[in-house]
Amino acid sequence: MVGHGIPVSVLDDMLAGVRRFHEQHRDVKMEFYSRDRKQPVRFFCNGDLLVNRAPANWRDTIAFDFQDGKLDPELFPETFREEVSQYIRHMIQMKKTLSELISEALGLPSDYLSSIECMETESLVCHYYPACPEPDLTLGATKHRDPSLMTILLQDNMGGLQVRNQTQWVDVPPLQGALVVNIGDFMQLITNDKFKSVEHRVLVGQQGSRTSVACFFYPSAANKFKPYGAIKELVSDDNLPIYRETHVAEFLAYFRSKGLDGSPTLAHFKLA
Numbered sequence: 001m002v003g004h005g006i007p008v009s010v011l012d013d014m015l016a017g018v019r020r021f022h023e024q025h026r027d028v029k030m031e032f033y034s035r036d037r038k039q040p041v042r043f044f045c046n047g048d049l050l051v052n053r054a055p056a057n058w059r060d061t062i063a064f065d066f067q068d069g070k071l072d073p074e075l076f077p078e079t080f081r082e083e084v085s086q087y088i089r090h091m092i093q094m095k096k097t098l099s100e101l102i103s104e105a106l107g108l109p110s111d112y113l114s115s116i117e118c119m120e121t122e123s124l125v126c127h128y129y130p131a132c133p134e135p136d137l138t139l140g141a142t143k144h145r146d147p148s149l150m151t152i153l154l155q156d157n158m159g160g161l162q163v164r165n166q167t168q169w170v171d172v173p174p175l176q177g178a179l180v181v182n183i184g185d186f187m188q189l190i191t192n193d194k195f196k197s198v199e200h201r202v203l204v205g206q207q208g209s210r211t212s213v214a215c216f217f218y219p220s221a222a223n224k225f226k227p228y229g230a231i232k233e234l235v236s237d238d239n240l241p242i243y244r245e246t247h248v249a250e251f252l253a254y255f256r257s258k259g260l261d262g263s264p265t266l267a268h269f270k271l272a
């Protein structure tokens with residue numbers, strides 16, 4: 001979908017900021033290095049390394065965890081503080097619009113998804129995929145489905161993102177000024193398969209590095225342990241719930257315990 005309402009310069013500034021951060025000397029970035037998820041701003045390499053038996057992800061990431069849209073900008077690296085602040089404001093705006101559109105597409109009142117507070121918290125991850133001398137031996141990101149409700153993705157002009165359509169991997173070519181919106185597994189769970197999450201991966205290139213920014217939306221911090229299951233209006237006697245209820249804390253813990261190994265998260269929550 002085209003990022004209407006978001007000036008292209010905001011997207012370009014964000015990508016340039018992400019690149020600036022990652023291309024600094026390692027010592028500067030190490031100030032933010034952490035593998036502790038409790039750190040709301042953290043820089044790490046190959047996030048999955050310690051759990052995943054699949055090939056390593058050829059990328060570095062700086063992540064920002066916003067709780068209900070809030071995170072003190074003082075914690076952001078100065079290198080792109082303004083860009084992150086501006087970008088997240090636009091993401092929250094766009095989330096509101098998409099939340100209404102998705103609610104309507106489900107045949108529900110437009111404020112339905114906002115009323116159940118399922119997309120109040122944002123996790124913003126800013127990736128850098130270095131050029132790889134032997135790109136056939138690895139992947140930028142191994143195949144996975146996002147565990148979020150929805151993800152808004154911004155990519156630079158290098159290409160490499162692919163989505164799975166049945167048995168084929170299909171390129172998602174970069175388009176300046178455009179954002180990609182992915183449905184995540186938690187949305188599939190609450191919509192009882194009406195909206196399906198998309199499997200995707202990122203190839204690495206030999207020529208030049210790639211930057212991208214993914215904004216994942218999750219339930220409000222206050223609802224971390226609130227059970228979510230199939231939306232009542234979407235189930236009936238001939239359309240029974242497919243998955244058991246779960247809360248986002250459990251869902252993410254399960255997702256993280258297996259890493260980006262490509263195995264389906266939702267299978268674990270399926271009712272017999």
Ligand SMILES: O=C(O)CCC(=O)C(=O)O
Nearest residue numbers: 127141155161202212214
């Ligand atoms: O870099 C990309 O285009 C995709 C990143 C991604 O899939 C993720 O962070 O979950």
Ligand SMILES: [Fe+2]
Nearest residue numbers: 144145146200
């Ligand atoms: Fe993803």
